[in-house]
Amino acid sequence: EPEVTQTPSHQVTQMGQEVILRCVPISNHLYFYWYRQILGQKVEFLVSFYNNEISEKSEIFDDQFSVERPDGSNFTLKIRSTKLEDSAMYFCASRATLGETQYFGPGTRLLVL
Amino acid sequence: SQQGEEDPQALSIQEGENATMNCSYKTSINNLQWYRQNSGRGLVHLILIRSNEREKHSGRLRVTLDTSKKSSSLLITASRAADTASYFCAPLPNTGGFKTIFGAGTRLFVKA
Numbered sequence: 001e002p003e004v005t006q007t008p009s010h011q012v013t014q015m016g017q018e019v020i021l022r023c024v025p026i027s028n029h030l031y032f033y034w035y036r037q038i039l040g041q042k043v044e045f046l047v048s049f050y051n052n053e054i055s056e057k058s059e060i061f062d063d064q065f066s067v068e069r070p071d072g073s074n075f076t077l078k079i080r081s082t083k084l085e086d087s088a089m090y091f092c093a094s095r096a097t098l099g100e101t102q103y104f105g106p107g108t109r110l111l112v113l
Numbered sequence: 114s115q116q117g118e119e120d121p122q123a124l125s126i127q128e129g130e131n132a133t134m135n136c137s138y139k140t141s142i143n144n145l146q147w148y149r150q151n152s153g154r155g156l157v158h159l160i161l162i163r164s165n166e167r168e169k170h171s172g173r174l175r176v177t178l179d180t181s182k183k184s185s186s187l188l189i190t191a192s193r194a195a196d197t198a199s200y201f202c203a204p205l206p207n208t209g210g211f212k213t214i215f216g217a218g219t220r221l222f223v224k225a
Contacts, residue, residue, distance in 0.1 A: 014177065043156065055211045091156065102203070103158055104155050
């Protein structure tokens with residue numbers, strides 16, 4: 001079974017610091033996503049990415065967030081200046097086409113102190 | 114966007130019993146996926162059912178889809194303690210809708 005991988009599994013950072021969360025989607029997939037889940041809450045959509053550009057983003061995804069697919073295999077989420085409320089589990093996901101299964105990675109647990 | 118609403122919110126059963134979870138949605142869909150999430154872990158894909166399918170099986174899992182009622186159900190037969198998790202449905206709309214909007218899920222607790 002193909003899988004989405006994410007690194008690191010855990011990240012602790014100080015408020016105001018920049019973090020980059022990394023994802024390697026499944027190799028032939030074309031659609032990429034980031035979601036987050038604050039402890040005890042729903043999984044929330046952040047951003048979708050297709051054809052090297054953002055296709056949709058939520059209100060959460062403000063100017064502090066950015067995404068990049070720098071080398072054709074990695075898909076990164078950058079938070080420029082982290083806030084306490086950014087503490088959450090961040091999930092990357094990918095799918096081959098819109099009609100196909102969306103696979104999730106295991107997540108990166110981010111803790112902002 | 115399209116959110117699936119799962120029902121019930123919580124379900125507690127004995128090992129060996131069957132568990133049924135329901136999902137309702139509002140607009141027409143291309144397909145619908147069911148996911149499982151163990152506490153603090155990632156979302157595991159269980160089954161994808163397409164809008165032209167009515168029923169699908171995978172091991173102890175059976176998913177039905179009724180597009181006229183805009184609803185789906187997930188049945189887990191002969192449940193095990195390891196099935197304890199939250200279960201989510203994820204409808205994919207026919208138009209636009211690159212994203213998945215998750216509901217609160219059904220929390221299933223299987224007692225050994």
